[in-house]
Amino acid sequence: MAVFTRTTKNLILKIDEFFDNIDIGLLVFKEAIKDFLDKDMDAFQRHLQKIESLENNADRLQREIENEMITHSILPQHRAEVSTLIDELDEIIDALKSSLNEFNIELPEIPPSLNKIFISLSETSVNAAEELIPAARAYFKAPYTVREKLLKVYYFESETDKISLNIKKIIFQEMDELDLAHKAHLRYIIHHVEVISDLAQKAADLLSGMAIKIVM
Amino acid sequence: MILFFLTSGLFLGWSLGANDASHIFGSAVGSKMISFRKAAIVASVFFILGAVIQGSGTSNTLAKLGAVNAIGGSFTVAFAAAVTIYMMTKFALPISTTQAIVGAIIGWNIFTGNNTDSFTLSKIVAAWIAGPVIGAVFAIILFILLKKIKKSVSIHLIRFESYIKTGLIVVGAFGAYSLGANNIANVMGVFIPAFHLQDLNLGFFTLNSNQQLFLLGSLAVATGIITYSWKVMETIGSNIVELSSEAALIVVLAQSLVLFIFSSTGLSEFFVSTGLPPIPMVPVSSSQVIVGCILGIGLYKGARNINFKVLRDIGLAWVASPVASGFLAFFLLFFMKNIFNINVGSKVAGSIGTSQQIPDSIMYDQTGVSGIIKYLLLGLLVFGTIGILFYILLENKKRKEMQRSEDKFWKNMKQK
16 A cells, blocks of 8 residues: 555656646746847757756656556546646647747747737737646646636637737738748747647646536 | 255355445446456455354344255255346346345245244345435435545545545455345355354364355355456446446445445444344345445436436336245245155244254254365465465566566667
């Protein structure tokens, strides 16, 4: 029984560490976008490396969590859903890394007039994912509170959509000085930032169903 | 020859182990919370303990219903019950070992001209009805309590599930003990009046004649659990899998409590000492009690979830099982007596049969059987120890292999 208790404790710690990784990754992403817009590429590179290390760690933790749940027959009735949730969260940190890599490789030229709204887009999109983490933690500790926590995820996701539409409108209708290729590139980069909130919403939908099932 | 006569009881025991014992760990094994190996070991050990330590209460009640006073009669009564169970199961009709054996005893009473004690019979029937009802009430109360505790204590889901997992093993052990105490009478009860074995001194404790019979019966039950209950557990698991893990725990706990209540002489004596009426020591159907418990939780969650067909099945089993078994016992006794010329028992002089009124001349004194039991126990102890050691070694090997493969995976990942 002592062995089993230790396994349980280890698994709880690993799940918490996984959530911490995503949480820190989101903060790092916000900072990296600011660095990029401020043209501070050294800081940007440092943050990109940090995200890569967090993503690698999240992958390792994801595998270990899934292995331990199967090996020790933990949460047999909810195992598949918990694994899917962890997979969805891992996709968020994957998206953060791939988005920063796009910035790093393609070096998009963002007009300085768009800096403020671009920061607002990245912060709102990341906020949706940030609000998802306490809800995911609550699934394990207080499932009754999950749905109320998820409301903020949906709010920030819809705000992200609005800001994204607004930027696109500005780029395509008001910035005549930009050529079409530049505009298309900016739209592509906006999509990369926007996708974080979409992934958060996808995970929130799953989490919402999981919470109902466990409370019933 | 005497051991041959016991075979029908042992077959009944095997079928009890394969079917009824599966209800205790069915939901846990079916939902993969506990491995079948672990469940089978716990269920077998605790069933044997329950039967040997506390099995006499319900057996006395069956003996009061009809003291089958010849070994040929005991064999036929148990055989009739076993055949009824087999036939009704084959035609997918609801059946209970408890009800089949009671019907067969009444069949013996009618055949031999003994009166059936209507008071004992009414006590038994009342317990059959009360069992599922009490089970449902217990399940509702315990489920509400657990829900309240879970909500008030902020506990991590994984830790909670680990407690539930441990709880399922502990409660399952208690359930197996209670099932052994309550249902061993179905298997060996009819043999008690006709058997008299020498006390078996095992050093630290002594087994009397009844306990030796219970031990033999419970070993047959354990064989049923180990050899065949896997299939039944898988079926039950998939049927009850919609129950959450905590509901599964409550169902098993409520069922165990009901079985324990109807087989604990100590609890009954405590009731009497406080001025309450005694609890009847009656074997109740574990499958019907568990259905009552599940229905209780279904009622609490809203009656929409309930399949009321199972209630009809229970009602049908209350009537059909004893009637079918009684008729079959009557005809089999007729054949045994008139065609094979085997003594199947006789009318007990005086009032309604109790084991004390059976003449000594028709009771069997088998000192050799006690010797066999002694060697059987020794063999079990040796094989049990070897089995446990082998299990531990196997588990360690599996764990090490898993660790090796995991280390290799991460080593390869780092190299990439």
